[in-house]
Amino acid sequence: MILDLHAHSVKSDDGRAKVRNYCQWIRKKEIGIDGFVLTEHRQFDRESDYGPLAAEFDLAILKASEVETEYGHVLVFGVREPLTHALDFADIRLPLARVLEESDRHGAIAVPCHPGRTRVGMCAHVEALGVPTGVRILEVLNGGSRGREDQAAQELASAQGWLGIGGSDAHIVSHIGRCATRFPGPIADEGDLVEALRAEEFEAISWKSTT
Amino acid sequence: MEIDDLKRDWLNLDFDEQKFELRADQMLDFARAVGETAPRFTDPDDPDFQAPPTFTARFHSRRLLPDEFPRIGLPLDAGKAVMPQHPLRAGTELVGRSHLHEIYEKTGRSGRMIFLVARMELYEGEKLASIVDSRMVIREKPNQ
Amino acid sequence: MTSRRFSDVEFGEDLPPLTPDTSIPNVTTFVKAAGMLNERFTDHEAARKQGLPGAIVPGIMSQAVMASMIHHWAPEAQVEKIDTVFRAPVLVGHPHTVTGVVTDMDDDAHTVEIDLTLENEAGETRVLGTATVRLP
Numbered sequence: 001m002i003l004d005l006h007a008h009s010v011k012s013d014d015g016r017a018k019v020r021n022y023c024q025w026i027r028k029k030e031i032g033i034d035g036f037v038l039t040e041h042r043q044f045d046r047e048s049d050y051g052p053l054a055a056e057f058d059l060a061i062l063k064a065s066e067v068e069t070e071y072g073h074v075l076v077f078g079v080r081e082p083l084t085h086a087l088d089f090a091d092i093r094l095p096l097a098r099v100l101e102e103s104d105r106h107g108a109i110a111v112p113c114h115p116g117r118t119r120v121g122m123c124a125h126v127e128a129l130g131v132p133t134g135v136r137i138l139e140v141l142n143g144g145s146r147g148r149e150d151q152a153a154q155e156l157a158s159a160q161g162w163l164g165i166g167g168s169d170a171h172i173v174s175h176i177g178r179c180a181t182r183f184p185g186p187i188a189d190e191g192d193l194v195e196a197l198r199a200e201e202f203e204a205i206s207w208k209s210t211t
Numbered sequence: 212m213e214i215d216d217l218k219r220d221w222l223n224l225d226f227d228e229q230k231f232e233l234r235a236d237q238m239l240d241f242a243r244a245v246g247e248t249a250p251r252f253t254d255p256d257d258p259d260f261q262a263p264p265t266f267t268a269r270f271h272s273r274r275l276l277p278d279e280f281p282r283i284g285l286p287l288d289a290g291k292a293v294m295p296q297h298p299l300r301a302g303t304e305l306v307g308r309s310h311l312h313e314i315y316e317k318t319g320r321s322g323r324m325i326f327l328v329a330r331m332e333l334y335e336g337e338k339l340a341s342i343v344d345s346r347m348v349i350r351e352k353p354n355q
Numbered sequence: 356m357t358s359r360r361f362s363d364v365e366f367g368e369d370l371p372p373l374t375p376d377t378s379i380p381n382v383t384t385f386v387k388a389a390g391m392l393n394e395r396f397t398d399h400e401a402a403r404k405q406g407l408p409g410a411i412v413p414g415i416m417s418q419a420v421m422a423s424m425i426h427h428w429a430p431e432a433q434v435e436k437i438d439t440v441f442r443a444p445v446l447v448g449h450p451h452t453v454t455g456v457v458t459d460m461d462d463d464a465h466t467v468e469i470d471l472t473l474e475n476e477a478g479e480t481r482v483l484g485t486a487t488v489r490l491p
Binding site: 237238241246252263288291292295 | 381415419426427430433435436437440
């Protein structure tokens with residue numbers, strides 16, 4: 001099963017894509033993914049029910065979050081209500097250690113994203129702050145990366161023995177599925193996704209035409 | 212600088228008003244330089260001659276931000292949205308009124324940043340002619 | 356020019372790409388017309404002194420080029436909204452390509468949504484946007 005693990009909809013302040021249009025686009029353009037995860041900035045979108053859309057387009061549409069820490073942005077998969085009380089998702093200065101710890105405690109998993117990107121990515125902070133403990137997975141392929149950003153991410157992951165996922169970081173419809181993650185088995189919901197990530201059997205893939 | 216304080220003190224208050232004139236020569240050069248070829252943008256003799264839709268993005272308020280707005284850093288251009296309301300003809304005078312429409316914060320490629328959206332509403336007489344949103348980003352100075 | 360009606364458009368349709376003229380003389384014409392004369396747009400050396408990699412195309416010129424591409428595709432299109440994010444500098448004198456694709460259609464309003472990108476030679480997105488466009 002292939003999922004784009006990083007996408008934003010109009011629910012994010014800088015997102016311009018409607019979720020229905022993502023679905024239409026994936027089917028119309030025959031994008032090789034089986035679903036995507038909406039990782040809205042600094043929030044967890046409790047309200048939206050994408051079940052009917054998922055059924056209509058036969059796609060997995062899962063919900064997660066992208067929060068902000070001193071090491072840059074971090075995707076949190078498997079968010080449930082108690083975690084949103086334990087962490088203030090809107091806080092742009094969350095300590096990474098707390099995000100990792102609370103995610104773990106609440107059955108979620110935290111994955112630093114676009115680490116090669118200046119300031120908002122982990123690579124830029126490792127020198128000053130040291131290599132954080134508790135990270136297992138890094139987003140090593142990001143659809144919005146420029147230049148050597150993905151390469152820097154892969155080098156960091158490889159040096160630390162961390163695993164890598166891929167996500168498009170799409171903010172507009174036509175960018176969905178540029179990068180994704182391949183899992184060996186089916187993933188129907190957020191719980192399955194956390195399990196699959198913990199099983200550590202996945203690989204990041206990219207369909208970007210350039211690096 | 213607390214974002215809620217900025218919102219409370221500065222959102223939705225007009226801070227600038229300015230008049231602008233739509234000049235045919237500028238409309239034409241603007242259109243040609245960006246590759247427009249439709250006669251309504253490139254031929255002043257066309258009965259439907261008008262400014263390209265984003266022409267109003269060139270109009271600026273006298274100041275980027277209200278005079279008393281806290282000096283938290285240098286505002287940089289982060290994007291622009293234009294919402295034309297109807298065709299604009301040469302010789303028209305527009306009045307642009309500006310207010311801060313949105314204020315929010317995030318960490319971006321350049322560290323912690325405060326985003327401001329300054330909205331200019333351009334009126335032709337009583338009629339709203341165009342809306343221009345200018346997104347600005349202020350990179351927080353250290354120890355702020 | 357061929358007229359393009361709403362009924363002619365398909366979801367997912369690519370607009371013909373446009374190659375903007377980013378030469379110094381053309382950018383100079385633009386900045387004069389836009390009343391934004393500044394050497395950072397027209398002089399590589401002066402731009403470098405301002406800390407830029409070279410002279411840069413003004414953001415509103417990239418935005419207007421995107422609108423122009425829409426008119427090439429559908430000459431009678433009325434742009435209702437165009438929203439652009441300037442992600443990285445667009446260098447004067449370098450080849451760039453503007454692309455667009457239809458990502459939503461409103462049958463009642465006869466409007467379409469278009470994703471817009473301006474990329475450099477390396478395929479990196481420098482300007483990103485969306486437009487809402489009304490068609491006859």
